[in-house]
Amino acid sequence: MDSLADIASLLNSTFRISTPLVFAAMAGLFAERSGVIDFGLEGKMLAAAFVAAVGAYFFGSPWIGLLLAILACVSLSMLHGFASVTHKGDQVVSCVAINILMIGLTTALAAAWFGQAGLTPTLTSEQRFLEITLPFADALQNVPIIGLVYSDIISGHYIFVYIAYLSVPIVFWIVFKTSFGLRLRAVGENPSAVDTAGINVFSMRYKALMVNGVLIAFAGAHLSTAVNANFFREMSAGRGYLALAALIFGKWHPKTALIACLLFGFTDALQIRLQGVELPMIGTIPVQLIQAIPYILTVVLLAGFVGKAIAPNAIGQPYIKER
Amino acid sequence: MKKFLNIFVISFALVFSTSTFANKIGVIYDSGGKFDKSFNELAYNTAVRVQDELGWDMIEFEAANNTQIEQGMRKVADRGATLVVAMGFAQADAVAAIAPQYPDVNFVAVDVCWVDDPAGNIYQACYLEHEGSFLVGVIAAMASKTGTIGFVGGMDIPLIRKFQGGYEQGALYANPDIKILANMTGTTPEAWNNPTKGAELTKAQIDGGADVVYQAAGGTGIGVLQAAADAGIYGIGVDTNQNWMHPGSMLTSMLKRLDLTIFEQAEKTAAGTFEPGINILGLAQGMVGYATADGQVTPEMAAAADAAAAGIVDGSITVADWSQE
Numbered sequence: 041m042d043s044l045a046d047i048a049s050l051l052n053s054t055f056r057i058s059t060p061l062v063f064a065a066m067a068g069l070f071a072e073r074s075g076v077i078d079f080g081l082e083g084k085m086l087a088a089a090f091v092a093a094v095g096a097y098f099f100g101s102p103w104i105g106l107l108l109a110i111l112a113c114v115s116l117s118m119l120h121g122f123a124s125v126t127h128k129g130d131q132v133v134s135c136v137a138i139n140i141l142m143i144g145l146t147t148a149l150a151a152a153w154f155g156q157a158g159l160t161p162t163l164t165s166e167q168r169f170l171e172i173t174l175p176f177a178d179a180l181q182n183v184p185i186i187g188l189v190y191s192d193i194i195s196g197h198y199i200f201v202y203i204a205y206l207s208v209p210i211v212f213w214i215v216f217k218t219s220f221g222l223r224l225r226a227v228g229e230n231p232s233a234v235d236t237a238g239i240n241v242f243s244m245r246y247k248a249l250m251v252n253g254v255l256i257a258f259a260g261a262h263l264s265t266a267v268n269a270n271f272f273r274e275m276s277a278g279r280g281y282l283a284l285a286a287l288i289f290g291k292w293h294p295k296t297a298l299i300a301c302l303l304f305g306f307t308d309a310l311q312i313r314l315q316g317v318e319l320p321m322i323g324t325i326p327v328q329l330i331q332a333i334p335y336i337l338t339v340v341l342l343a344g345f346v347g348k349a350i351a352p353n354a355i356g357q358p359y360i361k362e363r
Numbered sequence: 364m365k366k367f368l369n370i371f372v373i374s375f376a377l378v379f380s381t382s383t384f385a386n387k388i389g390v391i392y393d394s395g396g397k398f399d400k401s402f403n404e405l406a407y408n409t410a411v412r413v414q415d416e417l418g419w420d421m422i423e424f425e426a427a428n429n430t431q432i433e434q435g436m437r438k439v440a441d442r443g444a445t446l447v448v449a450m451g452f453a454q455a456d457a458v459a460a461i462a463p464q465y466p467d468v469n470f471v472a473v474d475v476c477w478v479d480d481p482a483g484n485i486y487q488a489c490y491l492e493h494e495g496s497f498l499v500g501v502i503a504a505m506a507s508k509t510g511t512i513g514f515v516g517g518m519d520i521p522l523i524r525k526f527q528g529g530y531e532q533g534a535l536y537a538n539p540d541i542k543i544l545a546n547m548t549g550t551t552p553e554a555w556n557n558p559t560k561g562a563e564l565t566k567a568q569i570d571g572g573a574d575v576v577y578q579a580a581g582g583t584g585i586g587v588l589q590a591a592a593d594a595g596i597y598g599i600g601v602d603t604n605q606n607w608m609h610p611g612s613m614l615t616s617m618l619k620r621l622d623l624t625i626f627e628q629a630e631k632t633a634a635g636t637f638e639p640g641i642n643i644l645g646l647a648q649g650m651v652g653y654a655t656a657d658g659q660v661t662p663e664m665a666a667a668a669d670a671a672a673a674g675i676v677d678g679s680i681t682v683a684d685w686s687q688e
Contacts, residue, residue: 046570048570049571052566053563053566053567056566057563156397156398158398159398162589162608170593267559267562268558268562268585268586269589270585272556272558272585273396273556275557275559277553277556277559308563309567312546312563312564312567313567327519327547328519331550
């Protein structure tokens with residue numbers, strides 16, 4: 041029974057760690073499928089975390105914080121679009137600018153508003169998203185197997201965890217089953233053909249970036265108003281880049297990107313639990329080696345099993361309408 | 364014209380007299396950042412105290428990364444600091460390089476006690492954190508109902524092993540059957556500033572049965588204590604008294620009295636009695652300990668911890684220093 045509880049704990053941890061990655065990967069998927077590189081996931085996640093924490097603090101509700109975070113991220117996505125879609129600037133440069141700007145701006149604003157460089161006031165439980173106990177979870181607690189799966193694993197997560205995993209089939213449906221999705225993919229593959237068919241390439245890319253902004257805002261709010269109770273400088277800690285890796289790893293497809301995110305989350309959760317544990321035959325593994333597991337696994341899988349990841353054909357190229 | 368010049372010179376002198384002749388304390392913060400509610404913030408608060416009580420001016424430098432430290436320290440010394448406070452072991456090389464070039468400036472190096480001091484102007488202070496951690500380990504073991512306690516460290520370096528070692532030895536001293544779960548956040552300086560990871564490590568330890576968690580992880584520790592408070596278990600703070608952060612769910616804090624060190628050296632600098640040298644500060648000097656204010660330490664736990672402290676001071680209890688292994 042003890043090992044079952046360990047497995048439940050490991051799975052819970054995997055879901056929690058993967059959540060911001062899933063949001064960011066889905067956000068990146070929309071942008072990149074439309075042909076716009078989104079290296080700025082990191083900066084946008086940071087901005088969302090900051091705005092969500094500040095909004096929740098000032099207005100006393102995490103929902104208002106989330107709403108403001110969405111506004112902030114959509115604005116940043118629009119900025120990215122303005123620079124790289126409308127004005128055909130280099131997409132990577134625009135993203136790097138957003139990332140660097142957000143690292144500095146969030147720290148500076150926190151210093152100006154709260155007198156503490158890079159830290160916002162601690163939120164009370166009313167100002168945060170708390171873990172949700174699903175209906176009947178307590179009643180089913182002692183039922184074998186169902187109790188474990190439902191009460192211990194499915195129930196008791198932050199709301200964002202549920203939204204993240206529900207978003208994956210929705211993203212899949214939008215991208216692969218709707219006409220909007222078809223146009224989105226076409227814009228990323230062959231924008232001139234889409235243009236010939238009478239569809240506005242620029243507006244498609246802006247729409248994709250808008251969805252991108254909404255999704256990435258959830259990742260940031262998850263970090264600062266659910267898992268933690270305040271914003272810290274650089275709290276996104278490379279998750280945006282990791283999500284982008286997961287997206288490439290998953291060949292720009294929601295299902296495989298989800299698997300890649302879960303894999304990153306799982307290896308991270310596993311390395312936490314393997315620290316200092318004596319394994320049979322091997323003994324205690326040094327912490328440094330254990331902490332390298334996620335990266336080693338990534339390299340091995342990427343090199344050996346995933347095969348060639350083919351990007352959307354028109355990615356990174358600003359569309360120039362011929363006259 | 365001459366009169367005008369005189370007025371100019373006098374007013375110039377008046378404007379600059381306060382800043383030129385007042386003593387200045389220069390603080391160079393470690394990578395956890397100025398407001399980590401712990402190590403660096405304690406140095407900042409002490410510098411504010413020096414400003415208010417001794418009438419000094421303050422100069423600060425916060426390095427974005429370790430390569431900026433030496434440059435920042437030089438700048439602080441150039442701007443007329445009388446006493447430079449270097450926070451953290453990562454500044455050892457910078458202190459060793461800069462101090463000889465500014466023989467008139469005094470340096471306090473916190474967590475550094477091995478650099479050469481040709482100019483005789485460095486007060487090096489290392490603390491016996493394992494002694495203080497031993498005491499909170501005793502308290503943690505007594506407070507635990509599940510018989511399992513946790514430790515979350517920041518970056519995996521010998522200094523943090525020292526905290527872990529003291530804590531584990533103290534817990535086992537109070538309860539030989541106690542189970543201890545220990546995690547390090549990472550192996551790069553980023554590990555001092557990753558509260559989300561800290562919260563995740565804490566949740567894993569709680570799933571493993573821990574009901575008291577001790578953090579020695581800088582800014583990451585804020586996430587550790589938050590996760591402990593969310594789950595309704597006890598957290599133990601570090602360096603400064605962090606009990607106020609989550610009233611009711613903070614058991615105690617391990618105190619490292621670098622505030623006393625910095626303030627004392629500021630006073631001595633002002634009085635001209637600054638003495639350079641290597642100082643190893645522990646329970647015997649009253650420079651480590653545990654905090655009771657705002658915490659949940661019962662008289663019984665306090666008695667056991669005080670008895671252990673007395674035992675460490677008189678040598679009947681020896682606490683191994685894991686950083687030396």
